[in-house]
Structures are given as structure tokens and as C-alpha cells.
Amino acid sequence: MTENDREMTGNAGEKTGDDGEMTDNDPGVTDKDDLRTADGEPPAPTASKPPQRPQPPPPTDRSPLLDVRDLRVEFHTRDGIAKAVNGVNFTVAAGQTLAVLGESGSGKSVTAQAVMGILDSPPGFITGGEIFFHGRDLLKLGKEERRKVRGAKMAMIFQDALSALNPVLSVGAQLGEMYIVHEGMSRKAARGKAVELMERVGIPAAEARVGDYPHQFSGGMRQRIMIAMALALEPDLIIADEPTTALDVTVQAQVMDLLAELQREFTMGLILITHDLGVVADVADTIAVMYAGRIVETAPVHQLYKAPAHPYTRGLLDSIPRVDLKGQELYAIKGLPPNLTAIPPGCPFNPRCPRARDICRTDLPPLYEAGPGRASACHFWKETLDAAGQ
Numbered sequence: 001m002t003e004n005d006r007e008m009t010g011n012a013g014e015k016t017g018d019d020g021e022m023t024d025n026d027p028g029v030t031d032k033d034d035l036r037t038a039d040g041e042p043p044a045p046t047a048s049k050p051p052q053r054p055q056p057p058p059p060t061d062r063s064p065l066l067d068v069r070d071l072r073v074e075f076h077t078r079d080g081i082a083k084a085v086n087g088v089n090f091t092v093a094a095g096q097t098l099a100v101l102g103e104s105g106s107g108k109s110v111t112a113q114a115v116m117g118i119l120d121s122p123p124g125f126i127t128g129g130e131i132f133f134h135g136r137d138l139l140k141l142g143k144e145e146r147r148k149v150r151g152a153k154m155a156m157i158f159q160d161a162l163s164a165l166n167p168v169l170s171v172g173a174q175l176g177e178m179y180i181v182h183e184g185m186s187r188k189a190a191r192g193k194a195v196e197l198m199e200r201v202g203i204p205a206a207e208a209r210v211g212d213y214p215h216q217f218s219g220g221m222r223q224r225i226m227i228a229m230a231l232a233l234e235p236d237l238i239i240a241d242e243p244t245t246a247l248d249v250t251v252q253a254q255v256m257d258l259l260a261e262l263q264r265e266f267t268m269g270l271i272l273i274t275h276d277l278g279v280v281a282d283v284a285d286t287i288a289v290m291y292a293g294r295i296v297e298t299a300p301v302h303q304l305y306k307a308p309a310h311p312y313t314r315g316l317l318d319s320i321p322r323v324d325l326k327g328q329e330l331y332a333i334k335g336l337p338p339n340l341t342a343i344p345p346g347c348p349f350n351p352r353c354p355r356a357r358d359i360c361r362t363d364l365p366p367l368y369e370a371g372p373g374r375a376s377a378c379h380f381w382k383e384t385l386d387a388a389g390q
């Protein structure tokens with residue numbers, strides 16, 4: 001098996017955080033624990049019992065496919081400890097598409113790497129949280145067991161197919177190797193499967209091209225090949241990290257449509273990481289917006305577009321170029337995301353937020369419930385929603 005195959009099937013444990021995880025057994029205060037009521041009231045104080053660690057749910061068909069709880073990741077750098085992921089919670093069900101959105105450096109890829117078990121460690125360390133996949137916490141499993149549970153059931157699609165694919169092996173050999181290694185197929189049968197997969201992802205003349213090398217394909221076709229690699233072992237979950245960013249707009253739409261179609265056909269869970277709000281509108285069910293390593297808003301996709309409940313999401317939406325406003329200056333959120341070695345106190349977005357008030361500079365907003373299936377980490381989520389006309 002090539003290193004590449006291991007990456008694609010999530011078996012990259014050897015070079016990953018599997019060795020370096022410093023899983024903290026103290027759950028601390030999670031965003032979920034800290035969920036407040038819709039009118040913003042903190043929960044009433046309770047008796048002085050020590051906080052109970054949430055019990056893992058039994059693995060039933062009703063459990064979400066993936067349930068990430070209070071995930072925390074730090075990088076030990078020369079400038080100090082960069083807190084890249086700071087208590088992230090989300091779930092993905094079979095057949096659901098979750099889009100994860102946020103500016104560069106907000107922790108999207110690091111979250112994905114932690115889930116896949118391909119975090120660079122050191123310098124990255126998982127310092128807390130749980131990652132339930134099919135009801136089992138991947139962070140509590142030994143290396144081998146984790147590899148088996150995750151094994152062929154999770155796959156990742158990267159932005160840059162050329163560097164993710166092996167340049168010195170034909171695409172047919174790379175696709176076929178998945179079947180030879182994981183399913184013990186003969187070389188001939190594996191080649192047949194490779195052609196089948198290439199046809200399924202829309203590579204023209206697949207039979208004739210199965211012996212071609214990655215550099216002989218266009219960017220869009222290479223991305224399709226990477227999707228084929230990810231699909232080969234029929235995973236339950238695919239994480240696509242900026243899968244279309246390097247492509248031109250028309251090809252982007254085609255690749256995105258293909259991904260959405262395959263996701264429906266195979267009833268997979270899909271996590272789609274992007275910083276392009278335009279890309280996700282048609283394919284995602286739910287959106288999670290990340291800022292400085294936290295999810296600051298989560299909502300069903302159409303509700304979020306119609307009326308965001310967090311000023312950062314409002315800013316992202318206002319930054320999308322609009323044809324009807326041609327000629328007008330494009331809105332940009334002022335300032336820069338915080339340095340992750342020195343995240344400001346209070347709300348991390350406060351130095352850039354047009355709604356910031358005194359409380360925002362001192363109190364970290366918990367994730368407030370902001371309607372059915374919606375949450376916002378903003379003290380003033382209600383007025384943000386109201387301003388959007390809801």
C-alpha cells in the first residue's frame with residue numbers, strides 16, 4: 001500500500017496524532033454543556049456535585065455517524081501555544097452534508113485532520129474532547145483498533161489532487177491497489193474495478209486512460225480521480241477539504257455536483273470544508289461557521305443565508321460579490337483574525353465586530369440556542385437576527 005492510499009483511506013496513523021494525542025480527561029465546560037436558553041439566561045446554579053463526564057452513547061442505528069464533542073487542538077510553536085481548535089462540537093448523520101466555513105486559519109483543516117487521525121504531531125496535539133464514529137470514541141482506541149474502526153469507513157478529499165496522488169504510479173494502479181490491499185482482489189479484477197470507478201466519476205474513455213499518470217489529467221479530472229479514490233472502499237463519511245478551490249468556476253460546479261450526487265447515492269455523511277459561501281448553498285444541509293477555532297454559528301443552510309444570527313456570518317455573507325450590486329465597492333470584514341497564541345479575552349471576534357459592547361471584551365459568549373436547529377456564539381444574537389428581518 002502506498003503512503004497515498006493510507007492518506008486517502010484515513011490509515012495514516014503512523015505519521016499522525018495517534019502518537020501525539022494528549023487527550024485530557026477533564027471535559028471542562030463544553031459549548032454543549034454551556035448551551036443557554038433562547039433569552040440568554042445562564043442556567044441556574046446546581047448543587048456542588050463534580051461535573052459528570054458525558055457517557056458515550058450506545059452504538060445504535062439512531063446515533064449520529066460522527067459526533068465530535070468539545071474537541072481541542074493546540075500547536076506547540078516557537079511563538080508559543082497556538083490554540084487552533086477550542087471546544088468544537090458537531091454531529092454528522094448518514095446522508096447529511098455539513099459545510100464548515102470560515103476564514104483562513106480558523107481551524108477547519110485542523111478539525112478535519114483530528115477527525116481523520118492525520119494531524120501533524122508534533123507540533124499538533126489533541127488536548128481534549130471526544131470523536132465518536134459509529135458510537136465509539138476514536139480517541140480512546142489504540143492505534144491498531146482506531147485504524148480498523150476508521151479504516152475504510154472514512155476518506156478524505158484534498159484541495160490539491162496533484163500532490164495527494166502519487167506522481168509515479170498510474171491512476172489505475174493507485175485505484176486498483178485499494179482493492180488489492182483491502183479486499184485481496186487479483187490485479188486483473190482490481191484494474192476492472194478501477195475502470196468502473198473512473199467511469200462512475202465521469203472520466204471520459206476510462207478504459208483507455210486507466211494507465212495514465214496523474215499529471216496527464218486536467219485539474220478537474222484529477223479531482224474526480226481523487227473522489228474515485230475516496231469512494232473506492234465505500235466509506236460512510238467523506239471529508240472534503242476545499243475540494244474545488246483550485247479549479248475554475250465551471251469545473252468547480254461540476255465537481256461539486258458530482259460529489260453531491262455520489263453522497264446521495266451512497267448515503268454517506270459529507271463534511272465539506274470551504275471558505276466560499278457560494279459553493280455550499282446548493283449542496284449543504286447544515287452550516288457550521290468557524291472563527292478562531294470555535295464554531296460561532298450553526299444553522300440549516302437556507303436559514304443561515306436568509307438571516308444570520310452572528311455578526312461574523314453577517315460579514316461573510318456581505319462579502320459575497322453580487323451581480324445586482326455591480327460597480328459598488330465590495331464589503332470586507334475589517335481587521336484580521338486573532339493570533340492564535342494570544343486570542344483576545346471575551347468574544348474572539350470583538351476587535352472586528354461592528355456590534356461589540358463592553359461585555360464582548362470580557363465574557364466569552366457561549367453557544368446560545370437561536371431557534372430550532374440553530375445556535376450562535378454571540379451575546380447579541382437576537383438583535384443580529386432582528387436586524388436581518390427575522
Ligand SMILES: Nc1ncnc2c1ncn2[C@@H]1O[C@H](COP(=O)(O)OP(=O)(O)OP(=O)(O)O)[C@@H](O)[C@H]1O
Nearest residue numbers: 075082084103104105106107108109110120123340
Ligand atoms: N503544522 C502546523 N504547525 C503550527 N501551527 C499550525 C499547523 N497547522 C495549523 N496550525 C495552526 O492552526 C491554525 C488553523 O489552521 P487550519 O489549517 O485549520 O486553518 P483553515 O481554517 O483550514 O484555513 P485555510 O482556509 O487557510 O485552509 C493555523 O492558523 C495555525 O495557527
Ligand code: SF4
Nearest residue numbers: 347350353360378379
Ligand atoms: S459577542 Fe459581541 S463582539 Fe462577539 S460577535 Fe457578538 S456582538 Fe460581536
Ligand SMILES: [Mg+2]
Nearest residue numbers: 108109110241
Ligand atoms: Mg484549510
